[in-house]
Amino acid sequence: MDTEVSVIGLGAMGSALAGAFLTAGHSTTVWNRTRDTAPPLVVRGAVEAASPGAAVAAAPLVVVCLSTYEAVREVLSPCAAGLAGRTLVNFASGSPVQARDAADRAGALGVRYLDGAVLTTPSHVGRPDSLQLYGGPRPAFDGHRGVLAALGDPVYLGDDPALPAVHDIALLGLLWSTLTGWLHGVALTGADGPGGGVSATAFTGVAGRWMKTVGRLMEECAPQVDAGEYPAGEFPLGQHLMLMGLLRHAGELRGVESGLPQAFLKLAGRAVEDGHGADGYARLIEYVRGRAAR
Numbered sequence: 001m002d003t004e005v006s007v008i009g010l011g012a013m014g015s016a017l018a019g020a021f022l023t024a025g026h027s028t029t030v031w032n033r034t035r036d037t038a039p040p041l042v043v044r045g046a047v048e049a050a051s052p053g054a055a056v057a058a059a060p061l062v063v064v065c066l067s068t069y070e071a072v073r074e075v076l077s078p079c080a081a082g083l084a085g086r087t088l089v090n091f092a093s094g095s096p097v098q099a100r101d102a103a104d105r106a107g108a109l110g111v112r113y114l115d116g117a118v119l120t121t122p123s124h125v126g127r128p129d130s131l132q133l134y135g136g137p138r139p140a141f142d143g144h145r146g147v148l149a150a151l152g153d154p155v156y157l158g159d160d161p162a163l164p165a166v167h168d169i170a171l172l173g174l175l176w177s178t179l180t181g182w183l184h185g186v187a188l189t190g191a192d193g194p195g196g197g198v199s200a201t202a203f204t205g206v207a208g209r210w211m212k213t214v215g216r217l218m219e220e221c222a223p224q225v226d227a228g229e230y231p232a233g234e235f236p237l238g239q240h241l242m243l244m245g246l247l248r249h250a251g252e253l254r255g256v257e258s259g260l261p262q263a264f265l266k267l268a269g270r271a272v273e274d275g276h277g278a279d280g281y282a283r284l285i286e287y288v289r290g291r292a293a294r
C-alpha cells in the first residue's frame with residue numbers, strides 16, 4: 001500500500017480531514033467525485049487516486065466523508081472487495097439505524113468498520129481539543145488511533161456503531177438549547193438598563209463563567225439520574241419553578257420570544273403538580289423520558 005490513510009470525499013469537511021492528516025505528517029491518498037478539490041491537497045503532498053477503488057487500495061485506513069450514507073454506499077459498493085481486511089471510518093452524518101446497517105454490510109464483507117462523528121467545523125479539525133467520536137470494533141480503533149489523533153481528540157464510545165450518531169445528535173441538541181438560552185439572556189439583558197441595555201459581548205463575559213456552574217450541576221445530577229433517585233439538595237424543583245415564572249415574566253415585559261420559559265414551566269410544573277417540588281432538578285428526567293408515573 002502506498003500511503004497510511006486514504007480520504008474519500010473532499011468537500012469542506014473531507015478536505016479538512018485530509019489536510020489534518022498531511023499536517024501531522026501522514027502520507028495521504030485522496031479522491032473526490034468532482035476533481036477540483038484535490039489539487040490544493042496534492043500541492044501539500046497528497047496523492048490523488050484515479051477512482052474510489054484506487055483510493056481504497058492505497059491505504060490500510062480508509063476515511064470516507066460524503067454528504068449522506070446513500071452516497072457512501074453508491075461510491076463504495078463497486079470497490080467492496082478491495083475494502084475487505086481494511087479499516088473503514090465513515091464520517092457521514094446519519095441516523096443510528098443507518099450506522100448499524102452500514103456496519104452490518106461492512107462486517108459481512110470482512111471490513112473493519114468504525115462509524116464516526118466529527119464534532120466541529122472544518123476550520124477546527126486538527127486542533128487538539130476538537131472531538132471525533134468512534135463506535136465499532138475496539139481493535140480497529142486501537143490499530144489506527146495514532147493516525148486518527150491527527151484530527152483532534154479521538155473518543156472511542158464502544159462496540160455499537162450507532163453510538164457516535166446518537167451522541168452527535170444529542171450533543172447538537174445540547175448545543176442548540178444552550179445557544180438559544182444564551183440568546184434569550186442576550187435579548188433580556190440587551191433590552192434592559194438606563195443606557196439602552198448590555199452588549200452581547202458584556203453579557204457573554206459573565207455567561208461564560210456561569211457555564212462552569214452549569215457543568216458542575218450536570219455532574220451532580222448525572223449519578224442521580226443513573227440511580228433514579230433525586231434528593232433535593234440546596235436547590236429544590238419548587239424553587240426552580242418559581243424562578244422559571246420570573247424568567248417568563250421578564251421576557252414578557254421586554255417582548256422576548258424564545259419559547260424557552262414556557263417549555264421549562266411545562267416540564268417543571270407537571271413534576272411539582274405530581275408532588276415532586278422538594279426533589280432535585282434531576283427528577284425532570286422522568287418527564288423528559290415520558291415515563292413519569294402520574
Ligand SMILES: NC(=O)c1ccc[n+]([C@@H]2O[C@H](COP(=O)([O-])OP(=O)(O)OC[C@H]3O[C@@H](n4cnc5c(N)ncnc54)[C@H](OP(=O)(O)O)[C@@H]3O)[C@@H](O)[C@H]2O)c1
Pocket residue numbers: 009010011012013014015032033034037065066067068071074075091092093094118119120121122
Ligand atoms: N461541514 C461541517 O461543519 C460538518 C461538521 C460535522 C459533520 N459534517 C458531515 O460531514 C459530511 C460531509 O460534509 P461536508 O461539509 O464536507 O459537505 P460538502 O462540502 O457538501 O461535501 C460533500 C461531499 O460529498 C460528496 N458527495 C455527495 N454525494 C456524492 C455522490 N453521490 N457521489 C460521490 N460523492 C458525493 C461531494 O462530492 P462533490 O464535491 O463531487 O460534490 C463532497 O465531496 C456530511 O455528512 C456532514 O453532515 C460536516
